[in-house]
Amino acid sequence: MNSSVTVVGSGIVGLTSAILLQESGFDVKLIARSAYDKTLSSKVGAIWFPFEIHPKIKTNTWATLAYRRYETEVMDGTGVKFIPFITAYTADSNIDWTSQLPAGKVRKATSEEIPKGMQMAFVSEVPLAEPLLYLPHLFERFIAAGGEFQQQELLTLEELAALDSTVINCTGLGAKSLCNDDDLHPMRGQILRCEKMNVASFANATQKGGLSYIINRSNDCVIGGTDYENDWNESIDPADTELILNRLKSSGVSQEPEVLEVIVGLRPRRSAVRFEFDSRYSNVFHNYGHGGAGFTVAWGCAIELAEILSRK
Secondary structure, X not given: OOOEEEEEOOOHHHHHHHHHHHHOOOEEEEEEOOOHHHOHHHHOOOEOOOOOOOOHHHHHHHHHHHHHHHHHHOOOOOOEEEEEEEEEEOOOOOOOHHHHOOOOOXXXXXXXXXXXXXXXXXXXXXXXXXXXXXXXXXXXXXXHOOOEEEEOOOOOHHHHHOOOOOEEEOOHHHHHHHOOOOOOEEEEEEEEXXXXXXXXXXXXXXXXXXXXXXXXXXXXXXXXOOOEEOOOOOOOOHHHHHHHHHHHHHXXXXXOOXXXXXXXEEEEEOOOOEEEEOOOOOOEEEEEOOOOOHHHHHHHHHHHHHHXXXXX
C-alpha cells in the first residue's frame, strides 16, 4: 500500500476523503484553490437527502454508508444531529433510500403532517451537518491527525497528476475546466438564511424547477430554493428571493421569515458521479459530480475510496 496521497478540493467531499484515508493509514496532504469556508459546501443546508445525484444504485449505497457514519459523528461542537425531515414523493420518485434506513427511522407522513402542495410524503430521522460548524471541525480534525493543507490553484489535469503518486480529484464544479468534462455543469441554487422558525423541516423536489424546502438548524434556518440547470449566475436574483418566499407561503407556512442573508451556489451536476481512476493519468482518482447531495454521500464515497486504495 502506498502511504502518500494528495486530495485536491476542500469541500465536504475532499475533507471526508482526506480523513477516511488518514484513518486507513495514509499520509494525506490537502490542496485546494480555496479554504473550506469559501467552498460550495459552506453555503448549503447540508441535510441528508439524495437530491439530483446519479446513478441510483451507487447513490443509495453511498448514502447508506454515510448515514451510518453520521451516527458516529454526533458530538458536541460538530454541528451534526439527527432531525425529523418531511420529504415529498410521487409515483415516479426514487424512494429506494427509504428501505436503506434503520428500522423505525422512516414512515409515511399523515395527512395532518404533509405541507400544502405535497400529495405524499415520508417523515424520516436523518442527519443534519451544519456546515458552519462541521466543516471547521473536519478541517481541524484533519490537521490534528497530521494532515497538511496548501492553498494552490491547479489549471490542468497534468499539473494535478504531478502532485503525488496518488491524487484524489475532489474539485467539484472546478473539474469541468480541469478535466474538460462536458458532462459536468452547474445547477444554480439560491437560498435564504433566516432566523430560526417554528416550522417542521421539509423538502419538495418532486417538480423540476419548483424546488422548495426549509431546514431548521441550531441558530438559523435555510429556505430554498432553485435548481436551474446550466446557470452560471452567482449573483443574487431578487426575483428568485420572491419566488422562494411565495413557495414557502403556498406550502402553508404563515410565519414571515426574517431573512439574514441571501446565498447563491452552483451545484456540480453530472449524469453520474465520476468515481474512477483517470484513463490517461492512472495515479489520479476522480470523485466529483455529486449534484445537490454532497453531504448525503460524501462519507460513503470516502469509505469506498479508502477500500479501493487500500487494495492497490
